[in-house]
Amino acid sequence: MHALLEELGSAASAALVKAFGAEGVPPSLVFEPSPRADVQCTAAMQLAKALRKPPRDLAAAILPSVLAHPAVEKAEMAGAGFINVTLRDAWIAEHLDDALTHRPVGAGQTVVLDYSSPNVAKPMHIGHIRSTILGEAMKRVLRAVGYTVVADNHLGDWGTQFGKLIVGWRRYLDRAAYERDPVGELLRIYVKYSEEEKAQKLALGAPVKEGDDDDAPLPAQAPALLLEARAELVKLQAGDPENVALWKQFVDVSMAEFDRTYKRLGVSFDEVLGESFYNDMLAATVDELLEKGIAEHSQGAVIVTFTKERDGEAMPPMLVRKADGGFLYGTSDIAAMRYRMGRWSPSRILIVTDERQQLHFRQLFAVARRLGVPARLEHVWFGLMRLPEGTFSTRDGNVISLESLLDEAEKRAADVARSLNADLAEAELAEVARVVGLGSVKYNDLSKDRQTLITFTWDKALSLQGNTAPYVQYAYARIRSIQRKVAELGAVPGPLVALEPTERALVMTLLRYPLAVEEVAMSSRPHALCDYLFELAGAFSSFFNDCPVKDAEPAVRAARLTLCDRVATVLRRGLDLLGIEVVERM
RNA sequence: GCGCCCGUAGCUCAAUGGAUAGAGCAUCGGACUUCGGAUCCGAGGGUUAGAGGUUCGACCCCUCUCGGGCGCGCCA
Structure with a gap:
């Protein structure tokens, strides 16, 4: 095509x-x-x-x-x-297999893809799923069109929260609970710490603002707990063996849990280079920015300013070194960009995070341009997921864990499968529930434009009707069923013959598959592939309704078998690019 | 105060400068003595938040207003 x-x-x-x-x-x-x-x-x-x-x-x-x-x-x-x-119908028929071939538009080029990036010591909740699912789909799509992709999990494994966590560990740890559920206990002591700190603040008469803002400038009367946390952080950053060992333990137990979740989701990375990986590059990064006149001193700190004339838009300054000499995540992001350019020479760097970081990345990319970074830099941002009652807050504990979401999805899929297909044995039913449940959760995120703000409700997230993964998976399963039945008759696929209208429409839809994949690769909008697959599954369902396969005369049957085969292949491959599996029966 | 994003059918969403704005859900009506009904076909439902502007052509680009979300130097 x-x-x-x-x-x-x-x-x-x-x-x-x-x-x-x-x-x-x-x-x-x-x-x-x-x-x-x-x-x-x-x-x-x-x-x-x-x-x-x-x-x-x-x-x-x-x-x-x-x-x-x-x-x-x-x-x-x-x-x-x-x-x-x-x-011409003849041309269409001859080019059917074009549907299975991608143009290698990314051949010879590398993309660094930064996604998922959860914070250590916090369980992954449903707010984390979009970055993970979107990023994984982009990885697969970019590879399909020939890019070499470096999938990098930029773990949140450094920062001020570790001072608090260490204080929480020393004061509130329940060792037995930690043995049972390490990350759950880390979350509990973090929440406990936050409550205590808040109580101290209130006792001091200080205003307590909402959100994760308690690293703002210290009030004159800082809570003792916060002072303690800052002291522990300083010790950690200075390499204190005990705190470093604790930090490392936090990272290890978190990573073990993340890995279980990634395995369940079918997600994998080539690199896990967290923020801490860049620690020893930060000083040099700031020095370089100062030398090149990109950064400047201000009120004891080091900042980068942005003007409309030089950077295309005026933005607030970006802080790269604090007055106390400490560095910030912007600093490590600049260091990460330098590192990635040096190691992989990518033509594109994609960073998948939620919308709140738009300003940060516009600043970062402006710095990159001044540094002469030649890659196309893309902040692949997505709309925040929220609950009907408001945004999540890990600290307040009003989260729905990713695990419980997936469990519920499987349960609902199992109920439906059981009611609709009594032939499935328990083992197969469990597999159908897993694939369909997981697929519906992923598809729910992927099928909306990523910039759409999602208000989470169970019924929407776990819908199994309409434009959903099960609809597409069902089309695939029906084709496999036909193929099994017809194979019993000894029929084999053959060349296409005169096309009925619905057959012709189906072939034309098939031929658009590589275009849809390429569009996703270039625009980083995976929902276009969902739309396409939904359309293809619909075109197949109409064909299925109009055109018998098994009972058609031999030449027609052979042609329709070929069509079925190509549709099944595209549905399976297309879903695979989204990180969604198929089943032979459901 | 400044900035970014969003606003499309009752609901959830497509359409990223092309013709008469399309799907799903919900509602109503049909199909099939089922190659799998998690299906197919059809109907009703729209001032694309509002007002201007650019263009042969605007949901899309520009300006303003309204509504919602998010962000804005020592967190990440």
């Missing part, structure tokens, strides 16, 4: 050049699939002004070059200058 679109585009361009001269004519005009026609071109209207010709005259000049293409059955002008192209 790509090749055809390009051939039509350059032929059309040549025709315009021949008729009206080369001035203002791009080397290839855009042809694309359209609901109105197999392929449509709107270039005549776009070029009318530049060529100072009526758009319909341009379209008329283009038409013969389109008609001359052997794939084209019919091409006609419509409306203001649209060109609608109908393709």
Whole structure:
């Protein structure tokens, strides 16, 4: 399909050049699939002004070059200058396998993909799932189109929370609870610490603001607990053996739990380079920024300022070194960028985080431009997930754990599967529940534009009807069922023959698969692939309704078997790119 | 106060400069003595928050207003 679109585009361009001269004519005009026609071109209207010709005259000049293409059955002008192209059935049939081939648009290029990035000592909750699921889908899609992808889990394994955690550990630890559920106990002592600190603040008469802001400038009367936490943090940063050992333990038990979750989700990374990995590069990073005149001293700290003239937009300053000499996450992000450029020379760096960090990354990327970083830098941000009653707060403990979400999803999928298919044995039913439940949770996140703000409700997150993973998985299972039945008759796939309307529509939908994948790779919007797969599954369901396979005459049956095979392959591969599995029966 | 993002059918969402704004859910009505009904076909439902502007053409780009979310130097 790509090749055809390009051939039509350059032929059309040549025709315009021949008729009206080369001035203002791009080397290839855009042809694309359209609901109105197999392929449509709107270039005549776009070029009318530049060529100072009526758009319909341009379209008329283009038409013969389109008609001359052997794939084209019919091409006609419509409306203001649209060109609608109908393709020959024979061409469509011959190019069926194009649906299975991606253009290697990323070949020879590397992408660093930073996603998931949970914070150590906190369990993953449903707010973490989007970064993880989106990132994993992007990894798979980028690889499918030829990129070398470095999947990097930029773990939140450093920062002021460790001072608090160490204080909490010393004061509140329940050793037995820790043995049973290390991360759960770490969360408990962190919450406990926060409550105590808050109580002390109130006792001092200090205002207590909402949110994670208690590292703001110390009030004159700081809570004793906070002073203690800061002291522990300083010791940790100075390499105090005891605190370092504790910190390392926190990281290890957290990572063990993250790994269990990742395994369950089918997510994997090439690197786990947390913030702490960059610690010993921070001083040099700031020095370099100062030397190059990018950063400057201000009120004892080191900051980078941004102006509209130099950076394209005015932004608040970015702090890279505190007055006390400490560094911030922005510093380590700059260091991480330098490290990634040096180690992998990527052409793109994608960072998947929630929307709250937009300003931070615009600042970071502005710094990168001043440093001369040549890669395309993309903040792949997504809308915050929230509960109907408001945002999550780990500290307040009003979270729904990722594990409980997945458990509930499997349970609901099992209930449905049991009621609809009594033939499934317990073991197979459990597998169906796992695949369908997990798929529905992932698809729920992936199928919406990532910038959409999601208000979590169980029924929405775990819906099994409509535009959901099970709908697509069900289409796949039905094809497999047909294939099993027809195989018993000894029938084998054969060449496509005359196409019924729903068959033709199905093939045309199949041919768009590589375009959909490429779009996701370039725009970092996986929901486009969900939309495509939903459409393909729908096109198959219509075909299934209209066109019998098993009872068709042999040549037709063979052709339809081929169609079934290609649809099953695309559904399975497409879902796999989203990190979603299929089952043979459900 | 300044900035970013969002606002599309009753609800959840598509459409990222192309024609008459599309799906799912819900509602109503059909299909099939089922190659798997987790299906298919159809109907109703829209001033794309509002007002201006740019364009041959605007949900999409620009300006303003309203509403919601988020952020804004010593947390991450």
